[in-house]
Amino acid sequence: MIYSDETSADELEAIHEQRRGVDLEMAAMAAVGDRMAELKHAGVCPHGSAQGFREDLGDPELRPGQLRCTDTCRRIFNSDDDWYAAMDAALRD
Known part of the structure; x- marks a missing residue:
């Protein structure tokens, strides 16, 4: 939804910022999963x-x-x- 004091560029920037946040969160979760697999492989x-x-x-x-x-x-x-x-x-x- 675009408010009267916003432009479509503002909305697009917000969408991209949300996606960056999700990408960072996914990368952090993947790193934890990789670390857990590493530990299991090492017998820990x-x-x-x-x-x-x-x-x-x-x-x-x-x-x-x-x-x-x-x-x-x-x-x-x-x-x-x-x-x-x-x-x-x-x-x-």
């Missing part, structure tokens, strides 16, 4: 996915609030924050 678990406690799964090692890494290591984390911290650490190292 990037903790890319986890399963929280569910009573119906019957996992005797998990308690409410805990999560198990389902990526490769099967490590148990005591909270979402612990899992995110481990994922961040793996990506940084």
